[in-house]
Amino acid sequence: MIPLQDGAAEDEPMAEINTTPLVDVLLVLLVMLIITIPVQLHAVGIDMPAASTAPPPVEPQVVELDITAAGTLAWNGTTLSGRDELEQRLQDAAAQPQQPEIHIRPQGHAKYALVAAALASAQRLGLQKIGLVGSEQFARE
Structure with missing residues (x-):
């Protein structure tokens, strides 16, 4: 009998478990699991609105109110007689x-x-769509 390094004899049974077949079986099971799992789709279900048959929105009527440096008012190009x-x-x-x-x-x-008086009059009378046009002429460069 030839003694081994740790003092055990050559004829004694080996006490260690061979884990190679266990690892092989686990890898096969893992591959089978990956193959059999259905592919997950990352999709979000959205209910889209149906096409409407409503008529397109009506273009709004635009009124141009010009105020000159001389103090005259013009409604769509027609000069007004005054504030009344x-x-x-x-x-x-x-x-x-x-x-x-x-x-x-x-x-x-x-x-x-x-x-300011024209803006206040329009607001007081209940007009909702009021805007100042041409303010770009006052922008500083």
Whole structure:
């Protein structure tokens, strides 16, 4: 008998387990598991709205209100006689079922009080679509 390094004899049975077949079986099981699992789709179900047959929205009527440096008012190019006529036209516009868009376009040297009065009148009479147009002329470069 030839003694081994740790003092055990050559004829004694080996006490260690051979793990190679165990690892082989586990790898085969892992591959089978991966193959049999269904592919997961990363999708989100969304309910899309159906196509509507509604008519397209109506283009809004636009009213250009020009205010000059001299203090005159122009409603779509027609010169107004004064604030009373402006009030009447704004009141007529507010009474319409589809209110027009009021684009106020003051000139560069128009008086602030006149522009503010036109804005206040439009707001007081209930107009919802009011805007200042042409303010890019006052931008600093």
